[in-house]
Amino acid sequence: MEPSAPSRRVTIVDVARHAQVSTTAVSKVLRNAYGASPEMRAKVRRAIDELGYRPHAGARGLRGQTYTIGVMLPDIRNPFFPEILDGITGSLEDTEYQVLLGPGCNGEKAEARVTEAMIDRRMDGIIMIAPVSPRAHLEQVASSVPTVVVGRHGSSPVYDTVVDDDVEGASLIVDHLAGLGHRRIAHIEHRETDPTRRAEMPNARRADGYRQAMRALGLAESIDVVSTSYTQEGGYKGAKELLARPRLPTAVFAGADIVAMGVLEALAEAGLSVPGDISVAGYDNTTFAALGPISLTSVDQAGHEIGRNAARLLLERIADRRRPSVQVRLSPTLVPRRTTARPPE
Amino acid sequence: MEPSAPSRRVTIVDVARHAQVSTTAVSKVLRNAYGASPEMRAKVRRAIDELGYRPHAGARGLRGQTYTIGVMLPDIRNPFFPEILDGITGSLEDTEYQVLLGPGCNGEKAEARVTEAMIDRRMDGIIMIAPVSPRAHLEQVASSVPTVVVGRHGSSPVYDTVVDDDVEGASLIVDHLAGLGHRRIAHIEHRETDPTRRAEMPNARRADGYRQAMRALGLAESIDVVSTSYTQEGGYKGAKELLARPRLPTAVFAGADIVAMGVLEALAEAGLSVPGDISVAGYDNTTFAALGPISLTSVDQAGHEIGRNAARLLLERIADRRRPSVQVRLSPTLVPRRTTARPPE
DNA sequence: CTGAAAGCGCTAACAC
DNA sequence: GTGTTAGCGCTTTCAG
Numbered sequence: 001m002e003p004s005a006p007s008r009r010v011t012i013v014d015v016a017r018h019a020q021v022s023t024t025a026v027s028k029v030l031r032n033a034y035g036a037s038p039e040m041r042a043k044v045r046r047a048i049d050e051l052g053y054r055p056h057a058g059a060r061g062l063r064g065q066t067y068t069i070g071v072m073l074p075d076i077r078n079p080f081f082p083e084i085l086d087g088i089t090g091s092l093e094d095t096e097y098q099v100l101l102g103p104g105c106n107g108e109k110a111e112a113r114v115t116e117a118m119i120d121r122r123m124d125g126i127i128m129i130a131p132v133s134p135r136a137h138l139e140q141v142a143s144s145v146p147t148v149v150v151g152r153h154g155s156s157p158v159y160d161t162v163v164d165d166d167v168e169g170a171s172l173i174v175d176h177l178a179g180l181g182h183r184r185i186a187h188i189e190h191r192e193t194d195p196t197r198r199a200e201m202p203n204a205r206r207a208d209g210y211r212q213a214m215r216a217l218g219l220a221e222s223i224d225v226v227s228t229s230y231t232q233e234g235g236y237k238g239a240k241e242l243l244a245r246p247r248l249p250t251a252v253f254a255g256a257d258i259v260a261m262g263v264l265e266a267l268a269e270a271g272l273s274v275p276g277d278i279s280v281a282g283y284d285n286t287t288f289a290a291l292g293p294i295s296l297t298s299v300d301q302a303g304h305e306i307g308r309n310a311a312r313l314l315l316e317r318i319a320d321r322r323r324p325s326v327q328v329r330l331s332p333t334l335v336p337r338r339t340t341a342r343p344p345e
Numbered sequence: 346m347e348p349s350a351p352s353r354r355v356t357i358v359d360v361a362r363h364a365q366v367s368t369t370a371v372s373k374v375l376r377n378a379y380g381a382s383p384e385m386r387a388k389v390r391r392a393i394d395e396l397g398y399r400p401h402a403g404a405r406g407l408r409g410q411t412y413t414i415g416v417m418l419p420d421i422r423n424p425f426f427p428e429i430l431d432g433i434t435g436s437l438e439d440t441e442y443q444v445l446l447g448p449g450c451n452g453e454k455a456e457a458r459v460t461e462a463m464i465d466r467r468m469d470g471i472i473m474i475a476p477v478s479p480r481a482h483l484e485q486v487a488s489s490v491p492t493v494v495v496g497r498h499g500s501s502p503v504y505d506t507v508v509d510d511d512v513e514g515a516s517l518i519v520d521h522l523a524g525l526g527h528r529r530i531a532h533i534e535h536r537e538t539d540p541t542r543r544a545e546m547p548n549a550r551r552a553d554g555y556r557q558a559m560r561a562l563g564l565a566e567s568i569d570v571v572s573t574s575y576t577q578e579g580g581y582k583g584a585k586e587l588l589a590r591p592r593l594p595t596a597v598f599a600g601a602d603i604v605a606m607g608v609l610e611a612l613a614e615a616g617l618s619v620p621g622d623i624s625v626a627g628y629d630n631t632t633f634a635a636l637g638p639i640s641l642t643s644v645d646q647a648g649h650e651i652g653r654n655a656a657r658l659l660l661e662r663i664a665d666r667r668r669p670s671v672q673v674r675l676s677p678t679l680v681p682r683r684t685t686a687r688p689p690e
Numbered sequence: 691c692t693g694a695a696a697g698c699g700c701t702a703a704c705a706c
Numbered sequence: 707g708t709g710t711t712a713g714c715g716c717t718t719t720c721a722g
Contacts, residue, residue, distance in 0.1 A: 058403035265637025292610025
């Protein structure tokens with residue numbers, strides 16, 4: 001076996017010759033296009049199988065499509081994304097399209113690089129998951145390739161969106177805690193200064209939902225929001241800040257599971273038991289929320305459904321680039337586990 | 346803004362015209378190829394900037410390279426892979442190459458589909474992380490495109506490999522536990538029946554390393570291996586099995602962190618405290634091993650280094666497809682945390 | 691050092 | 707329904 005021998009690959013010409021037809025005929029069969037008789041199709045299919053022919057995606061892209069869908073994930077570490085991805089690939093696995101992921105897009109610059117790379121490779125469509133780029137950039141991308149944006153609120157005429165209702169998710173948690181008897185429920189949010197992002201990013205929505213739900217329950221005076229970041233460290237710091245309050249809250253709603261991890265650590269250090277002394281809830285229902293030793297109450301975003309919808313919208317838009325943009329909003333569900341219980345007497 | 350307007354992109358012809366040179370000249374500048382005067386380069390570069398030109402990767406691939414590296418990850422959920430990926434993208438971000446990931450490759454069939462897709466897109470090189478495909482398939486891939494295989498022992502003349510020394514990792518754990526005074530140390534392994542895979546997959550090596558280390562310490566009679574799988578459930582079942590033993594081990598070495606999670610759950614259910622009654626160690630030093638409430642002793646595989654080496658080897662092989670294949674083996678390190686301590690008196 | 695011309699593998703447009 | 711032809715945007719000869 002030669003290492004990476006540049007052996008000439010079977011091309012459409014070889015198939016045409018083998019099947020004794022024109023390359024156009026082969027091309028039509030490949031694309032299931034109109035204008036080939038059943039006998040011709042059969043003949044061509046046989047030749048394709050016999051020769052083990054697979055079309056060169058790049059060459060196809062030069063005139064037609066590349067049959068490639070790009071998915072941009074901001075952070076491969078976020079255990080919530082795999083669900084979305086499964087939803088996408090699941091919907092696409094019976095199509096001709098192949099999904100390829102753009103890695104490590106943390107920050108606007110990296111996002112721009114990846115989206116450019118996808119456009120330069122003439123991908124047929126792009127799904128951007130929880131992008132942080134300014135809306136203008138999203139619209140610029142969408143103006144050159146069919147695009148679906150996942151996890152950003154706000155709509156645009158040029159791209160479709162799929163989001164989970166973060167306001168509803170926050171109130172699921174608040175209602176759950178209030179139902180258990182809690183009144184002093186604190187929230188740890190991700191600090192967001194940019195005004196556009198405040199309006200569009202899920203984290204800000206969760207904080208809004210928390211406030212809204214507290215007010216609806218007549219707990220307006222108990223509203224207590226600590227601004228840190230959606231990281232374990234952010235949770236740790238946020239909890240430290242709450243521990244310094246004159247009166248401790250009886251429950252903490254962390255804006256993300258990873259934040260809850262930091263909270264649990266800080267509480268353990270302070271000698272407080274969960275949920276005996278204080279209840280803790282997260283958001284995203286990530287893998288580690290389900291881990292036995294953690295068993296964190298959380299909100300599930302139906303990532304699979306999000307992904308399925310994103311794929312569906314993208315295919316629709318690839319088929320008709322002028323159809324009006326669509327916004328899909330899904331509802332989250334509460335997953336109660338062992339970190340929440342009635343407040344201490 | 347038009348939704349996905351198919352506005353004609355700037356091509357190499359536009360750049361050539363703008364700079365008043367031939368397309369050949371532009372091409373040479375793009376590729377930093379020999380045969381262009383400094384003045385010409387400057388002129389072309391200016392034209393490229395002014396027009397915002399970016400070459401079409403697919404078209405380039407038709408004759409030359411696509412400047413795309415494919416990375417195949419078996420399971421995006423495995424929290425160990427992001428480290429490797431960071432190592433790869435970090436090494437490549439100052440090059441012209443763009444990394445794209447093939448998603449969800451669990452199982453031979455999915456792996457084959459993804460590698461085919463990468464080959465059909467004429468990627469310049471492929472990095473396969475912990476593939477499960479038979480070696481013949483790996484070699485077939487490698488024979489048509491430069492390939493580096495990560496996390497598979499055993500060498501091939503047609504692809505390079507980067508592995509972490511799993512035997513050494515296992516003995517780090519065993520020595521650590523023995524050093525604390527443990528003698529009855531059990532191991533939970535991933536069941537592997539296929540003989541080739543037994544020889545090449547890391548999981549089998551860890552079990553071998555465990556046995557070897559136990560023997561070296563004169564603890565041969567205490568060797569106790571439970572075969573389940575590298576999943577949380579596998580850990581849970583494995584622990585249940587150990588709990589049914591006439592004499593409980595004082596320490597459990599789980600072959601992977603996720604397995605340890607299941608073990609912790611089963612032990613908690615049985616009312617045993619960790620590490621008071623029994624010590625637990627994992628492998629991979631994943632994100633959740635570091636989580637405060639878990640704090641699992643584990644083995645760190647230096648994922649970043651693995652990724653850096655894989656990228657380096659791949660670039661070398663792209664530059665010289667005939668250079669003899671290389672095997673890199675890296676050493677793991679122990680990360681002691683709170684789940685391991687001296688055995689009960 | 692420079693550029694004209696051929697061609698990579700495929701699809702679209704157009705004949706027949 | 708079928709085949710012929712002309713590109714898509716780039717790199718690679720190969721003359722000059």
